[in-house]
Amino acid sequence: MNPDILKERRNATFDVEKLTHILDGSPERTRRKREIETMVFNDPDFQEEDPNFLSRSERYDQAVRKSAQMIQKLREYGIADPDEILIYKSCVHPGRLEPLDLHLGMFLPTLLNQATPEQMDRFFMPAWNLEIIGTYAQTEMGHGTHLRGLETTATYDPATQEFVLNSPTISSIKWWAGGLGKTSNHAIVLAQLFSHGHSHGLHAFIVPIRHMSTHEPLPGIVVGDIGPKFGFSEVDNGFLKLENVRIPRENMLMKHAKVEPDGSYVKPASTKLTYGTMVFIRSLIVGQSALSLAKACTIVIRYSVVRHQSEIRAGEPEPQILDYQTQQYKLFPLLATAYAFKFVGQYMKATYNRIIGDISQGDLTELPELHAMSAGLKAFTTWSANSAIEVCRMSCGGHGYSCSSALPDIYVQFTPTCTYEGENTVMMLQTARYLLKSYRQVKAGQQLSGIVSYLNEHERVQPQPVSARPTVVDLNNLSSLAEVYKLRAAILVELAAKSIQQELQSRKSQEDAWNNSSIDLVRASDAHCHYIVVKLFTDKLGEIGDTAIHSVMSTLALLYALHGIKNNSGDFLQAGLLNVPQILQVSVRIKELLAQLRPNAVALVDAFDFPDNMLKSVLGRYDGNVYENLFEWARRSPLNRTEVHESFHKYLKPLRAKL
Amino acid sequence: MNPDILKERRNATFDVEKLTHILDGSPERTRRKREIETMVFNDPDFQEEDPNFLSRSERYDQAVRKSAQMIQKLREYGIADPDEILIYKSCVHPGRLEPLDLHLGMFLPTLLNQATPEQMDRFFMPAWNLEIIGTYAQTEMGHGTHLRGLETTATYDPATQEFVLNSPTISSIKWWAGGLGKTSNHAIVLAQLFSHGHSHGLHAFIVPIRHMSTHEPLPGIVVGDIGPKFGFSEVDNGFLKLENVRIPRENMLMKHAKVEPDGSYVKPASTKLTYGTMVFIRSLIVGQSALSLAKACTIVIRYSVVRHQSEIRAGEPEPQILDYQTQQYKLFPLLATAYAFKFVGQYMKATYNRIIGDISQGDLTELPELHAMSAGLKAFTTWSANSAIEVCRMSCGGHGYSCSSALPDIYVQFTPTCTYEGENTVMMLQTARYLLKSYRQVKAGQQLSGIVSYLNEHERVQPQPVSARPTVVDLNNLSSLAEVYKLRAAILVELAAKSIQQELQSRKSQEDAWNNSSIDLVRASDAHCHYIVVKLFTDKLGEIGDTAIHSVMSTLALLYALHGIKNNSGDFLQAGLLNVPQILQVSVRIKELLAQLRPNAVALVDAFDFPDNMLKSVLGRYDGNVYENLFEWARRSPLNRTEVHESFHKYLKPLRAKL
Numbered sequence A, B: 001m002n003p004d005i006l007k008e009r010r011n012a013t014f015d016v017e018k019l020t021h022i023l024d025g026s027p028e029r030t031r032r033k034r035e036i037e038t039m040v041f042n043d044p045d046f047q048e049e050d051p052n053f054l055s056r057s058e059r060y061d062q063a064v065r066k067s068a069q070m071i072q073k074l075r076e077y078g079i080a081d082p083d084e085i086l087i088y089k090s091c092v093h094p095g096r097l098e099p100l101d102l103h104l105g106m107f108l109p110t111l112l113n114q115a116t117p118e119q120m121d122r123f124f125m126p127a128w129n130l131e132i133i134g135t136y137a138q139t140e141m142g143h144g145t146h147l148r149g150l151e152t153t154a155t156y157d158p159a160t161q162e163f164v165l166n167s168p169t170i171s172s173i174k175w176w177a178g179g180l181g182k183t184s185n186h187a188i189v190l191a192q193l194f195s196h197g198h199s200h201g202l203h204a205f206i207v208p209i210r211h212m213s214t215h216e217p218l219p220g221i222v223v224g225d226i227g228p229k230f231g232f233s234e235v236d237n238g239f240l241k242l243e244n245v246r247i248p249r250e251n252m253l254m255k256h257a258k259v260e261p262d263g264s265y266v267k268p269a270s271t272k273l274t275y276g277t278m279v280f281i282r283s284l285i286v287g288q289s290a291l292s293l294a295k296a297c298t299i300v301i302r303y304s305v306v307r308h309q310s311e312i313r314a315g316e317p318e319p320q321i322l323d324y325q326t327q328q329y330k331l332f333p334l335l336a337t338a339y340a341f342k343f344v345g346q347y348m349k350a351t352y353n354r355i356i357g358d359i360s361q362g363d364l365t366e367l368p369e370l371h372a373m374s375a376g377l378k379a380f381t382t383w384s385a386n387s388a389i390e391v392c393r394m395s396c397g398g399h400g401y402s403c404s405s406a407l408p409d410i411y412v413q414f415t416p417t418c419t420y421e422g423e424n425t426v427m428m429l430q431t432a433r434y435l436l437k438s439y440r441q442v443k444a445g446q447q448l449s450g451i452v453s454y455l456n457e458h459e460r461v462q463p464q465p466v467s468a469r470p471t472v473v474d475l476n477n478l479s480s481l482a483e484v485y486k487l488r489a490a491i492l493v494e495l496a497a498k499s500i501q502q503e504l505q506s507r508k509s510q511e512d513a514w515n516n517s518s519i520d521l522v523r524a525s526d527a528h529c530h531y532i533v534v535k536l537f538t539d540k541l542g543e544i545g546d547t548a549i550h551s552v553m554s555t556l557a558l559l560y561a562l563h564g565i566k567n568n569s570g571d572f573l574q575a576g577l578l579n580v581p582q583i584l585q586v587s588v589r590i591k592e593l594l595a596q597l598r599p600n601a602v603a604l605v606d607a608f609d610f611p612d613n614m615l616k617s618v619l620g621r622y623d624g625n626v627y628e629n630l631f632e633w634a635r636r637s638p639l640n641r642t643e644v645h646e647s648f649h650k651y652l653k654p655l656r657a658k659l
Helices: A003-011 A016-024 A027-041 A056-077 A082-092 A101-114 A117-128 A274-306 A325-360 A367-394 A397-401 A407-418 A424-443 A450-461 A478-505 A510-515 A518-541 A547-567 A569-574 A580-606 A626-635 A646-658 B003-011 B016-024 B027-041 B056-076 B082-092 B101-114 B117-128 B274-306 B325-360 B367-394 B397-401 B407-418 B424-443 B450-461 B478-505 B510-515 B518-541 B547-567 B569-574 B580-606 B626-635 B646-658
Strands: A134-137 A153-157 A162-166 A174-177 A186-195 A198-208 A221-225 A238-242 A245-248 B134-137 B153-157 B162-166 B186-195 B198-208 B221-225 B238-242 B245-248
Touching: A003 A274, A003 A580, A016 A027, A016 A547, A016 A580, A027 A082, A056 A082, A056 B646, A101 A117, A101 A134, A101 A186, A134 A174, A162 A186, A162 A198, A174 A186, A186 A238, A198 A245, A221 B626, A274 A325, A274 A367, A274 A407, A274 A580, A325 A367, A325 A518, A325 A547, A325 A580, A325 B424, A325 B518, A367 A397, A367 A407, A367 A424, A367 A450, A367 A518, A367 B367, A367 B407, A407 B367, A424 A450, A424 A478, A424 A518, A424 B325, A450 A478, A478 A510, A478 A518, A478 A547, A478 A569, A510 A518, A518 A547, A518 B325, A518 B580, A547 A569, A547 A580, A569 A580, A569 B569, A569 B580, A580 B518, A580 B569, A626 B221, A646 B056, B003 B274, B003 B580, B016 B027, B016 B547, B016 B580, B027 B082, B056 B082, B101 B117, B101 B134, B101 B186, B162 B198, B186 B238, B198 B245, B274 B325, B274 B367, B274 B407, B274 B580, B325 B367, B325 B518, B325 B547, B325 B580, B367 B397, B367 B407, B367 B424, B367 B450, B367 B518, B424 B450, B424 B478, B424 B518, B450 B478, B478 B510, B478 B518, B478 B547, B478 B569, B510 B518, B518 B547, B547 B569, B547 B580, B569 B580
Parallel strands: A134 A186, A153 A186, B134 B186, B153 B186
Antiparallel strands: A153 A162, A162 A245, A174 A238, A186 A198, A221 A238, B153 B162, B162 B245, B186 B198, B221 B238
16 A cells, blocks of 8 residues: 555544445445445456457457346346446446447337337347347437437338338438447337328337348348447447338337327327436436546545655655645545535435326426426536546646546546537526526516525515625525525526516517527526535535534535635626625635645545446556556557567668668 | 538638638748648548547557658658648648657757757767657656656766666656657657766756667667557657666767766756747647647537527527527637637747847847746646637537547647646746746836736736726727736736735745645736737737728637636626626627627638648538538448447357347
């Protein structure tokens, strides 16, 4: 063990293990998590070559091998709880998506939700046994966000009782679906349904795309890999071009809508239920923001106590770089953010589970609010974590650029969350739509409940001098800070509403008024989400009994809240929520909090409890023995397989004669 | 040509070609640039396989091949002007560094600057003819920023008149030098010189590392590639471990300092001159910030007029995504930034050339200011461009993640500029040191000249209500805005100075006071650099005669300045430089400027004049024919070489039987 990191651990003021239990949910969950981790990491079948040293085809090959083994072993060991499967999977493919993700995460669940009993009989067990490997082909080359714009067609032919599927244009080629390129032999294809010359909108169809035995593409199917990407090297994201592909009528997923043999169309009962799935996936993404940022923080903070550089005091040994105030100022607010997002993720999961119960009893009242909240929080947390991960990477200096740090990988694996499952700006505007609707309801005299109830009070938050405000802000009190965040959100919602109003007054249409106010709308959503995060972090503190942990968590929460105020000080000053001396005081307090957190920094990342096998980072090793392992890692670089690279003989040596 | 992009070009209000001339410096330069571009892009010897489809070893191989051909052709065609060589090189290796970069950019220049005439005879011509291929090995595994901390030793042995070089620890292994891993047979090694038991600090030594004919590592040399990185796949950044490696005394670069045969040491005359090189390299990096951001803007803005998505008005066709206000708000300030940095780069290059003249006549007075300015501006521009490139990438939606967009490559190639040639936070603190020194001089009654002369006026910028200020800010007047940026910088320098003072008053040492104020110091530097950029952009407008171009450039400059105020509104409010109604007005003005720039957006990126062969982006094609080419590109993905990937037969098919 590196002596620096040992010393850090001795300085901690709280019990790391207990904090891990809080993060995991209970001591029992921590125990079981570690049991599964040990199971995978000690299994020789899951040993892998470092993907950084492989070609893309080899990476894909290795991932398929491990996924196949994983499926087998999950059954063998009888692991069936969804949370446990996720843990197992995250050990088999640490931090990486894999070729079977869409089969497991979209194809099977879609069958469960949308297949008729007859379809379940035909497709589910073969899919469960990986005879059928499926994917979910929704986005097209020219269409992502706007589902109604999808161009793929499924035209019913009553003569043969078949659907004829087509990609009528280049831009209609299905694009991006994971596992579509090489792995899947079936795809659930989203297509515009036509019957008797009428369009009935988007529906889902099960389309066989490859031969069950030879795996060759079937007639009319043009399928392949969409090529290298920023990350995701293990996944064969694919394209699919359909040329008069015929499937039986019974391959349309018909649990809800139907096409009768004669071609007549039967509408689905309700469409609102699909909201639930979106909420669920977005809450998973919030959890992923926390997880990825926690990994990045673990790596950079451990490295920052091992790395010594430059000097603070002349003549003394080079200090640990975590002793520089600038380094603390870069990293500790991000550490606070990682904790904040952990708790937001926990809250969303719990709320989802609670509401799912209501939904199953037909009570959909809370769904719109949850849907709006999940959209905004997905955007808010992924944007924050995305830039934060890069700050962590760059705070490692040169070694942060080496793949051995794992930070480049963490970034490229994470950054797509800003775009998939709802592009972030679109998400922010969805939340804004809900906020504006709520605002108008208040204006019309309604009393709101739930998270937006603060809009009821909008009358009292007109910009005015701080002296005239009823609220006295205590910068050391989290509830008081949550309150100013709330008022800021209310004011920014009002500002966006006014912008729309002004546009309408200058004779713009509703739609143009919305577009011309969208900068303000995004800002309002952002402030709303920021408020929710501060509030949930504050609420969480109430659940923590252990005094030592409560104390360090309070410091983190305070730092999170004050740092957000500092970065958005214009909003708080502009609205008269804080005055200039208070803003100056915020900066002073932040410095104090940084110093206060310094001794606990390593313990706080240790509590995330990532085994080295999961982090896969030389810089983030638990034992802190960075340099010898960096050398060890480098020597395994494929370019070092031979002492002399062939290019010397091919190009450099012959050149001498010519010059 | 895609009709959308054609329409955009017709809407432009200015002559694109004339703006290109301004960016290039003159019509003649544009002409010559294009001549060289044609020369390279039409040369069959420089045809390449898309590196995205190659393994790392193949990428390295291809780069060596092209570099070797480049050297030959540059001589054949007699291209010797440094600017022209840079253009030629940027076409041969578009947007990518290559294995010979350090040979050309560091090894040869270091010989020129530090070798004795005898050493020039021995090394220069062989290096010029690529018999000797060299690199510059400075950073070590454990040491980057702090040169005095380097551990490699060169101990003089008078008995044999040799230096004995050693890497005494793991952390002292030379690390990161480009071309060191596989390409070079010599390295200039920075090492601590010892003679007669005395240490004489860092000096440079020419060390043969590989056999001239077999290219095998020499005895005592452990050399290799440091492994895969975030980008830079063409470069064999390397490690070098020295184990009692003996070189003749004459291999120490002795133009300045010397070791006599008996081991006595002769000091160099002055060390200040090396400042010049640093300034030069940092000014190049500022230019690179502009270039990389300009490329990213070109890609995303062209794509944003070709891409149609969602709806603004119900029932109408999907709009171009550049018609969304949120998209304009993301991109146009970045376009303005790219132009701003272009002009800053031009200014720095011109200033450097002017001062170099002074230096050669022994006049070093301007050097410290230029040195401080170049440090801060390097950090300011690379940080801005770094995050801006990612915003561009993510503004392309899903396709921004595909390597076909070229945006992932632009990012990974650019991001190291934030760390190399001076880590950015360290750079900001260097500038801060100069600002604080200047501030103290003013306090001591001195009158400053040059860019920091605004500190003379610090007395009048004490925080006070706006009403009491002499300055009336006109939000439509750039000089007036430059003035408030200046006052903001002055106030933040003062704030940092006060923080140091307070620390000292609570009995902290000078050094701890500095460290405990470093957040404020970085902020002051940042504000200082921001002011310089606004000022230089404003100054540049005075040089533009063409009315139409002047008009669109003024709009861009105004947007740059107002956007910066909006993002830092807290600073301006806090200091009483602007009041709340003005800040609200800034937001309104920004929206107007976005609408004003919209028709010129494509023309403004066309003016950067990147040929398609340079951009290498399917999304950024000049003709806008994105979709058909995206499909074309994807089909070339290596995973599509066979219809069925071997992993199907190896893992998936056998699995069926087992489940």
